[in-house]
Amino acid sequence: MTAFGDLRVGAELPPLVRGPLTPLHLMRFSAAIENWHRIHYDERFAVEHDGLPGLLVSGSWKQHLVAQMLRAWAGPDGWMSRLELQFRRMNVAGDTLTAWGRIAELDEAGGVAVVRCDVGIRDAHGTESSPGRATCLLALPGGPPARPGVA
Amino acid sequence: MAGVSAEVITPELRALVGVEGPVRTAPSPLGRDALRRFVQAAMEIDPIHWDDAAARAQGHDGVVAPPLYPLHAFPRPDGSPDPLAALDEDPEWDGIELVEDGLPPLDVPLPRLLNGGVAAEVFALARIGDVISARSRYAELTERAGRSGPMVLVVVETDYRDQTGRMLLRTRTTMIAR
Numbered sequence: 001m002t003a004f005g006d007l008r009v010g011a012e013l014p015p016l017v018r019g020p021l022t023p024l025h026l027m028r029f030s031a032a033i034e035n036w037h038r039i040h041y042d043e044r045f046a047v048e049h050d051g052l053p054g055l056l057v058s059g060s061w062k063q064h065l066v067a068q069m070l071r072a073w074a075g076p077d078g079w080m081s082r083l084e085l086q087f088r089r090m091n092v093a094g095d096t097l098t099a100w101g102r103i104a105e106l107d108e109a110g111g112v113a114v115v116r117c118d119v120g121i122r123d124a125h126g127t128e129s130s131p132g133r134a135t136c137l138l139a140l141p142g143g144p145p146a147r148p149g150v151a
Numbered sequence: 152m153a154g155v156s157a158e159v160i161t162p163e164l165r166a167l168v169g170v171e172g173p174v175r176t177a178p179s180p181l182g183r184d185a186l187r188r189f190v191q192a193a194m195e196i197d198p199i200h201w202d203d204a205a206a207r208a209q210g211h212d213g214v215v216a217p218p219l220y221p222l223h224a225f226p227r228p229d230g231s232p233d234p235l236a237a238l239d240e241d242p243e244w245d246g247i248e249l250v251e252d253g254l255p256p257l258d259v260p261l262p263r264l265l266n267g268g269v270a271a272e273v274f275a276l277a278r279i280g281d282v283i284s285a286r287s288r289y290a291e292l293t294e295r296a297g298r299s300g301p302m303v304l305v306v307v308e309t310d311y312r313d314q315t316g317r318m319l320l321r322t323r324t325t326m327i328a329r
Contacts, residue, residue: 018194025194032192033223036234036246049243063269064193064219071218072196076209080218084270132268148274 016069019096054092077139085132172253178228215276221311267325
């Protein structure tokens with residue numbers, strides 16, 4: 001189906017914007033997860049040793065950003081059940097990242113809406129780095145809250 | 152050299168599909184301080200990750216971890232060696248430590264290994280005090296013709312559970328060797 005309650009195929013989800021991401025943000029994330037890969041916090045190493053354009057934003061952090069955007073949209077009665085990203089391009093310190101989503105497919109299962117979305121991460125120039133897909137379960141008006149396991 | 156193609160996926164490699172590693176268990180239960188540090192570093196926006204009242208209002212017992220947190224729930228245990236000792240041998244050490252998934256190594260005769268992406272399926276959110284465990288398996292092995300020669304796509308599937316066996320998260324990580 002192409003429309004379901006207030007949901008429409010093609011509708012954009014409210015984006016989540018983060019940035020500019022500084023070396024301080026990147027260093028803090030690496031420290032929190034104890035990932036010592038130097039390309040995330042040692043600029044001389046990243047540029048001179050590995051030939052990169054700058055400090056790299058970790059792919060796992062980009063996946064967390066998209067998850068945050070989806071969960072904020074799905075709300076407390078919704079459930080983000082699936083999220084798949086491909087890390088196609090780099091994002092570096094100084095970038096401002098936008099986690100975005102667009103409704104691609106609508107379905108109904110177990111009394112809740114099953115919403116499949118195209119998602120990704122764009123930098124300030126609009127360049128896509130991490131295209132992917134996600135599934136969110138959303139409560140229907142007057143219906144039960146979405147719980148994991150439906151789709 | 153039409154018709155001549157090196158067999159990249161040997162029967163030995165093929166036999167790895169379905170092979171499981173050991174269960175890995177987090178060295179300590181999920182603590183409030185570890186969760187706070189992660190939640191602030193990832194710049195989480197949902198207060199159920201730091202505010203007990205907000206979490207209770209949504210039916211949780213108290214603060215809960217973000218859905219993909221189990222990926223990071225396996226810090227070094229007490230008494231493990233200092234990873235930065237590698238700098239004594241090589242001052243230009245890149246800081247990469249191999250993910251200890253316990254799976255037998257993949258003997259693919261291709262030089263480059265890239266992370267092709269991660270697909271996550273979320274079942275539940277970890278709670279304070281949960282002891283998270285993980286178990287990985289080789290799920291798929293496929294060969295493709297890439298522009299610069301053969302490519303092997305390896306899918307490693309990992310299940311994350313809490314101490315009661317409740318499923319938290321399943322990830323499918325695609326590694327590309329070429």
